[in-house]
Amino acid sequence: MLRDFSFTPASQILNNVVAGERGGGTAMAKSLADFAWHQPRTLLTQQWDPATQRFGMKQEKGVLMMGSDVVYDALLANERSLDAPEIIDVEPGETVAIRWVAGSAFMSFFLDLGDLEGELLRIDANPVEPIRGSLFQLALAQRLTLRIKVPEEPGVFPLLALGERSNLRRGVVLRNNPKLSAPDLAPQTDQWTGPLDFTQDKQLRATNPLAGRAAYNTIPVALTGPAPKYTWGLNDRFYPYRDPYWVEQGQRVEMVFSNPTPMGHPMHLHGHEFQILEIDGTPLDGPMRDTVYVPKGSTCRIAFDANNPGIWAFHCHIAYHHVRGMFNVVAYRSADLSWWDPSGFGHEYLPF
Structure with a gap:
């Protein structure tokens, strides 16, 4: 379960935004008061590679980034930040299904599987023709199921959710050897993301589509x-x-x-x-x-x-x-x- 978190009450955030206070008056927004929002920067987004038939990551350079209406203090996965992420113990070579739920108030996400690759099986609980990748999009209120093959080699494998138009992230860690410790993962980085788009939906096909029929x-x-x-x-x-x-x-x-x-x-x-x-x-x-x-x-x-x-x-x-x-x-x-x-x-x- 992914969500955004602020020490500022939601009602106060809304009042601040209505009053024209960019960022919602949160502690994080105030710390970014002098941030050059409208300067060109490199933003991470999703791309589709038709040659390999998979979703991956691309970086767009020189993009003007609009300031966000609300800037959150943290992002949480299963109510935990990356300072102390949940560790999910799995078996070497095991296949697992990870169901992501975007339960936030404002934030949408990019799902970064790092060194692993996942196979997208379901969108909003509806099956799709399986499609592979290492970076997926998950908008607020959507759900997504990924099938992941755990490597045989001992390791820890962060599965991260990157906030849209943000440099905040959170996630969980897969571990196939209980003797290993989770790596240090920064909840905030220098890498900003861009907006979600239709890259993913353009490639997805329903397993059980609507019957052919004219609209009334x-x-x-x-x-x-x-x-x-x-x-x-x-x-x-x-x-x-x-x-x-x-x-x-x-x-x-x-x-x-x-x-x-x-x-x-x-x-x-x-x-x-x-x-x-x-x-x-x-x-x-x-x-x-x-x-x-x-x-x-x-x-x-x-x-x-x-x-x-x-x-x-x-x-x-x-x-x-x-x-x-x-x-x-x-x-x-x-x-x-x-x-x-x-x-x-x-x-x-x-x-x-």
Whole structure:
């Protein structure tokens, strides 16, 4: 379980960000007050190598890095930092499955397997055609399962999660000899990462895709914000309001995302699993998910079958975004909506 951590309460972070304080007023942000955010620097990102058919690491030079809305004091894996990481004892030559869960409030991650290679088996608990690599992307609220073959030779093998647009990291350590000690691992380094993108999703293919079928209902979803005063919305509207995305039971529904905002958004639909069918205008038989990270400047088309009647939350999973308006619901025409009262949603944080 991966998450971000701050000594500053979340409500205070949000108040600080709304007031225009870059970094959220955390202790780490204050220590970086003089950091040259907008200077060109080398950022680590993911790449796909078509020759070897695997994901790996690349470094992009001369990139202008935008300061983060929230700067965290630490990142945790299973509630532990890299000062004292969890050590997982395994057998030499054993095959293990590591399930990663991004349970943070703001941060997304790159998963760095170091000297090992993993085989991606599942995304958001849905199987995909296995695909190999040493660096993977995991957006906030997503889950990912990697199958890893432990070397026969004695050793300790750090599995690290690198914070997106950050120089913070955390992780766990695989050890195939109990006599060995974990290496010293710095929770903060000089290497900064770039933003997540669609590199990974473009290569993934669902093992159990949706049946071929025409869409009956297409919903455009433009991601908007952060003005005014750090408000984020869907189609230039900011929750709370009582105007859901309507669907009929049995429909094939498509959503078309566009993201002109200055950052990526992990968009999460409750109660359903959807398939990615198009990225930046290119059709594909992509993975089944319940959370898709839509990078800035990108578009994405997803589809799901309306087979779970009710009223379901649909939102950006960054806590400071959905509480500031990037939220709505998908409602079935047959559902009883009499109990749904949006007026109380996040009222203590909203400016209207």
